[in-house]
Amino acid sequence: MNPKLPNSFRTGPDERGHFGIFGGRYVAETLMPLILDLEKAYAEAKADPAFQAEMNGYLKNYVGRPSPLYLAERLTEHLGGAKIYLKREELNHTGSHKVNNVLGQIMVARRMGKKRIIAETGAGQHGVATATLCARFGLECVVYMGAVDVARQQPNVIRMEMLGAKVIPVQSGARTLKDAMNDALRDWVTNVHNTFYCIGTVAGPHPYPMMVRDFQSIIGIETRQQMQEVEGRLPDSLVACIGGGSNAMGLFHPFLDEPSVEIFGVEAAGHGLTQLHAASIAGGRPGVLHGNRTYLLMDGDGQIEEAHSISAGLDYPGIGPEHAWLHETGRVKYLSATDEEALEAFQLLSRLEGIIPALESAHAIAKLTELAPQRPKDHLMVVNLSGRGDKDVPQVGDILKGRKT
Amino acid sequence: MTTRIDARFAELARQGRSAFVTFVMAGDPDPTTSLDIVKALPKAGADIIEIGMPFTDPMADGPSIQAAGLRALKAGMTLKKTLEMVRGFRKDDDATPLVLMGYYNPIYIYGVDKFLADAKAAGVDGLIIVDLPPEEDDELCLPAMKAGLNFIRLATPTTDDKRLPAVLANTSGFVYYVSITGITGAAAADSRAVGDAVARIKRHTKLPVCVGFGIRTPEAARAIAENADGAVVGTALVDALRGSLDAEGRATAKTVGAVTEVVAALAQGVRGSKQAAE
Numbered sequence: 001m002n003p004k005l006p007n008s009f010r011t012g013p014d015e016r017g018h019f020g021i022f023g024g025r026y027v028a029e030t031l032m033p034l035i036l037d038l039e040k041a042y043a044e045a046k047a048d049p050a051f052q053a054e055m056n057g058y059l060k061n062y063v064g065r066p067s068p069l070y071l072a073e074r075l076t077e078h079l080g081g082a083k084i085y086l087k088r089e090e091l092n093h094t095g096s097h098k099v100n101n102v103l104g105q106i107m108v109a110r111r112m113g114k115k116r117i118i119a120e121t122g123a124g125q126h127g128v129a130t131a132t133l134c135a136r137f138g139l140e141c142v143v144y145m146g147a148v149d150v151a152r153q154q155p156n157v158i159r160m161e162m163l164g165a166k167v168i169p170v171q172s173g174a175r176t177l178k179d180a181m182n183d184a185l186r187d188w189v190t191n192v193h194n195t196f197y198c199i200g201t202v203a204g205p206h207p208y209p210m211m212v213r214d215f216q217s218i219i220g221i222e223t224r225q226q227m228q229e230v231e232g233r234l235p236d237s238l239v240a241c242i243g244g245g246s247n248a249m250g251l252f253h254p255f256l257d258e259p260s261v262e263i264f265g266v267e268a269a270g271h272g273l274t275q276l277h278a279a280s281i282a283g284g285r286p287g288v289l290h291g292n293r294t295y296l297l298m299d300g301d302g303q304i305e306e307a308h309s310i311s312a313g314l315d316y317p318g319i320g321p322e323h324a325w326l327h328e329t330g331r332v333k334y335l336s337a338t339d340e341e342a343l344e345a346f347q348l349l350s351r352l353e354g355i356i357p358a359l360e361s362a363h364a365i366a367k368l369t370e371l372a373p374q375r376p377k378d379h380l381m382v383v384n385l386s387g388r389g390d391k392d393v394p395q396v397g398d399i400l401k402g403r404k405t
Numbered sequence: 406m407t408t409r410i411d412a413r414f415a416e417l418a419r420q421g422r423s424a425f426v427t428f429v430m431a432g433d434p435d436p437t438t439s440l441d442i443v444k445a446l447p448k449a450g451a452d453i454i455e456i457g458m459p460f461t462d463p464m465a466d467g468p469s470i471q472a473a474g475l476r477a478l479k480a481g482m483t484l485k486k487t488l489e490m491v492r493g494f495r496k497d498d499d500a501t502p503l504v505l506m507g508y509y510n511p512i513y514i515y516g517v518d519k520f521l522a523d524a525k526a527a528g529v530d531g532l533i534i535v536d537l538p539p540e541e542d543d544e545l546c547l548p549a550m551k552a553g554l555n556f557i558r559l560a561t562p563t564t565d566d567k568r569l570p571a572v573l574a575n576t577s578g579f580v581y582y583v584s585i586t587g588i589t590g591a592a593a594a595d596s597r598a599v600g601d602a603v604a605r606i607k608r609h610t611k612l613p614v615c616v617g618f619g620i621r622t623p624e625a626a627r628a629i630a631e632n633a634d635g636a637v638v639g640t641a642l643v644d645a646l647r648g649s650l651d652a653e654g655r656a657t658a659k660t661v662g663a664v665t666e667v668v669a670a671l672a673q674g675v676r677g678s679k680q681a682a683e
Contacts, residue, residue, distance in 0.1 A: 016540065026509060026536040028465045030561040030586050033568055172471060178462065185464040190587040192563055288510045288536070289462060301483040302514030304461045 017206020096387030123313030124156025126200030201244025205291030216250025358387030428639030432482025450672020458507030623674030
């Protein structure tokens with residue numbers, strides 16, 4: 001497939017929510033009226049300076065933005081190539097980039113008069129961010145989380161419960177993120193009259209992929225300004241991990257029309273691309289699930305396959321539709337890192353920079369070891385450090401302990 | 406274009422009664438038993454048969470139908486085999502309307518044009534695709550109409566008067582009114598509210614209106630059938646089937662009978678309705 005290249009990569013989606021053939025609104029009729037209401041409410045909010053001003057206030061004083069753009073000197077020296085900057089999203093309140101999007105959606109929910117918020121979560125980072133903002137604004141919060149993820153991300157489950165959210169372990173399917181999203185959609189269909197579904201990534205029916213991208217674009221907008229301040233120019237390359245792809249889309253979007261900027265997304269290759277993995281672009285093809293057309297892992301009959309990744313946040317058999325389109329147009333290159341590579345990167349960053357990354361973000365770090373040494377010392381490379389690894393410390397500790405004995 | 410669905414509703418109108426529409430999952434608990442069940446449905450009282458196309462991620466279905474789909478997939482069911490099953494049914498029955506119900510992805514992967522041609526040739530009369538609202542009519546609805554298949558749309562309590570015309574525009578065969586906001590097998594709907602909703606839809610269309618979701622008993626089926634052109638029952642049949650399986654989830658000698666027994670009781674409920682009302 002060789003689609004005609006667009007004049008701009010930043011004009012999508014069209015009015016029906018399509019990025020090329022991807023995106024759309026593939027949902028049950030029960031949800032359609034609400035999705036149309038949401039589209040309208042979001043368009044009004046976006047055009048309202050008061051909404052923007054209020055959001056900026058919370059981003060500054062509650063989330064703690066702007067997040068720093070940090071020159072990782074020891075990592076740069078260790079890899080011996082490109083100059084590596086880390087966009088420190090892990091320093092946000094709640095510990096990841098997820099809060100940027102949740103803040104925006106909760107403010108839209110408030111405008112729509114919704115009092116009950118539901119969310120799906122994989123690693124628990126989106127669940128924690130949602131529980132946090134629901135606590136802040138006095139809203140009821142229900143989080144769907146696969147039972148497998150409840151077990152491997154206990155610290156985040158405890159955090160959500162402390163924040164007053166109800167965490168529902170999902171027992172269907174593979175009991176991970178995909179199944180959590182199914183059950184969240186079932187809740188939404190049932191409680192559509194009072195419930196707002198706060199989707200955690202750039203997926204789902206239109207307008208979610210666009211809306212979540214817009215709220216996350218603060219990452220790329222800040223990066224652009226900060227790089228201008230320190231280096232006086234644009235970065236040369238961007239790297240981010242991708243499950244659904246919200247941290248990546250947030251970093252990438254403001255740079256899509258800068259042809260000099262190389263852009264890399266890193267999917268989770270799990271045990272390897274020929275075995276169980278979660279790399280939808282590397283190992284999937286276009287299909288329709290969870291409200292949108294995108295790359296999915298599936299069998300020859302269109303049945304969705306179970307994904308696998310060491311990182312609960314990347315353990316999803318799909319990817320946001322805009323990424324699918326950026327892949328087909330060739331604007332973004334999609335790579336993948338295995339569980340093993342992510343584990344090594346997790347330890348490398350901890351020891352060289354004193355920063356324990358989330359296992360999700362460690363996938364992006366893992367690809368640096370290939371990308372950075374191939375590039376000259378004046379090449380400016382930005383990696384999105386999308387989350388911190390506190391939640392992963394027990395899991396990684398157990399894995400490493402198991403190896404010593 | 407007159408389909409078996411149109412003919413069946415015309416016939417029921419002459420008889421002065423509502424339709425009893427049954428749902429079972431293709432391939433549940435295995436392809437052979439599933440075909441036997443479908444073949445036995447008309448005699449047990451089903452006027453129209455909906456056959457579920459199993460999907461791994463049925464986001465509008467409750468636990469019973471989710472489990473039925475997974476049993477079918479585990480038994481090796483595919484969309485191709487579902488169409489084979491339709492052909493098997495059509496060998497002995499050329500009158501009972503068959504409607505395939507499910508989600509879009511397996512059809513998309515099969516290939517829309519090939520699917521429509523194969524479904525039509527196999528003897529399918531209509532399609533109900535849960536995750537294709539009117540906003541995505543180009544995908545399957547318009548090609549299906551062109552191929553001579555009815556595309557039966559779901560209307561729901563959230564479909565207001567403003568939106569109804571869009572929902573009804575490319576609908577044919579009948580309108581499926583989802584009586585509750587929720588998933589299959591959830592709480593029962595209030596029959597008076599359903600009556601009001603059906604009357605509202607009928608102000609916008611001449612098509613028959615069938616009502617489903619939340620109907621489990623002959624009494625409920627009768628109450629709904631009095632207010633609509635048909636009552637759809639799925640979860641109650643799937644539950645009866647599951648109750649007949651052995652510890653490993655395999656069919657037993659009781660399986661077909663367990664389903665037809667429930668169907669017969671529900672059919673009596675539906676058939677009692679309009680006569681009772683007269």
